[in-house]
Amino acid sequence: MIRAMHTASTGMSAQQLNIDTIANNLANVNTTGFKRSRAEFADLLSQIARLPGASASNVGVFPVGIQVGLGVRPVSVSKEYVQGSLKQTTNPLDLAIEGVGFFQVTRPDGTTMYTRAGSFKQDNTGNVVSGDGDQLIPSITIPSGALQVDIGQDGTVSALLPGVSQATQVGQIQLVRFDNPSGLIAQGNNLFSESSSSGPAQQGTPGFSTGFGNIQQGFLEISNVNIADEMVNMIIAQRAYELNAKAIQASDEMMQVVNGLRR
Numbered sequence: 001m002i003r004a005m006h007t008a009s010t011g012m013s014a015q016q017l018n019i020d021t022i023a024n025n026l027a028n029v030n031t032t033g034f035k036r037s038r039a040e041f042a043d044l045l046s047q048i049a050r051l052p053g054a055s056a057s058n059v060g061v062f063p064v065g066i067q068v069g070l071g072v073r074p075v076s077v078s079k080e081y082v083q084g085s086l087k088q089t090t091n092p093l094d095l096a097i098e099g100v101g102f103f104q105v106t107r108p109d110g111t112t113m114y115t116r117a118g119s120f121k122q123d124n125t126g127n128v129v130s131g132d133g134d135q136l137i138p139s140i141t142i143p144s145g146a147l148q149v150d151i152g153q154d155g156t157v158s159a160l161l162p163g164v165s166q167a168t169q170v171g172q173i174q175l176v177r178f179d180n181p182s183g184l185i186a187q188g189n190n191l192f193s194e195s196s197s198s199g200p201a202q203q204g205t206p207g208f209s210t211g212f213g214n215i216q217q218g219f220l221e222i223s224n225v226n227i228a229d230e231m232v233n234m235i236i237a238q239r240a241y242e243l244n245a246k247a248i249q250a251s252d253e254m255m256q257v258v259n260g261l262r263r
Contacts, residue, residue: 010071099213
């Protein structure tokens, strides 16, 4: 019974992590560029009383063994980089990536971060920055007094200046991708940093022909969290948590029966 209690407690801990992950997904259902997470688990070691195939005294070998699992443990909480739906806005610096890729930005401490959240602004010097003031890489400066800013699907940035009839190219947005985006480290504020697991950033020009996604001006990529799926997953996790609690309760009641045999 003691073993059952320990085993069931690992199940409760695992489902707590599952609920934590689901709650974070639901909390970010309206976060631009957010990618849902999924908790994954694996069973713990098994206590082996008899191996399958062990020699039997009178009949060859045992066809099956006696192996009792000792519970469950979390192995990963991975991001799912499924494309989120695009939402149209009226801001010319709202950019969505349709397909593979991340924007690059520079943090105030000089580190490079990556994001799918394309809600960019223009600072007081004309530089294109994120909502937190992180500068886009490569840097792009919108000329003062520009009447219109156009950004093509290939990342070409053009500005229409007063007194001229044709727009002037003022920059080129580049995207990066990773061999294993699930290996990126979430830093909060919609930012990721690379790790040895993600591999180095590979930079390229936007466009399906180059292996990157297209840039859509005037759109934002919304979270890829599906509320209905998360609610179903939450109910399943809650029921699994309850079942493990019941297993502990049943083990405790069985121990009470054993203690009662002495009376």
